[in-house]
Amino acid sequence: METSEDEREKKAKEAEKAKKAAKKGLTEKQLNEEINIELSETETMTLLLIPGVFVSGDREEEFALIEKNNKIYKELQDKKISSDAFIDRGSQTMNLT
Numbered sequence: 001m002e003t004s005e006d007e008r009e010k011k012a013k014e015a016e017k018a019k020k021a022a023k024k025g026l027t028e029k030q031l032n033e034e035i036n037i038e039l040s041e042t043e044t045m046t047l048l049l050i051p052g053v054f055v056s057g058d059r060e061e062e063f064a065l066i067e068k069n070n071k072i073y074k075e076l077q078d079k080k081i082s083s084d085a086f087i088d089r090g091s092q093t094m095n096l097t
Contacts, residue, residue, distance in 0.1 A: 053066060
């Protein structure tokens with residue numbers, strides 16, 4: 001029985017030594033070891049693209065079309081403001097699915 005108890009004590013001491021070594025951090029050899037780190041750029045991804053529209057005042061037809069679209073959009077905004085569900089405040093969205 002002493003043998004098994006001695007073995008358990010040895011294992012416990014070894015585990016304690018390993019635990020203390022882990023708490024100390026890196027060994028001197030590990031600290032002096034040379035490490036190579038290679039940094040590289042990754043590909044750029046565009047998540048949202050909303051191109052702006054601008055037209056020179058010299059082009060009457062295109063300018064008139066843009067003005068018409070802007071007027072329609074402004075009317076849509078005005079209708080939205082007068083709706084009962086409109087609240088003029090910031091909001092955050094969360095997707096909890």
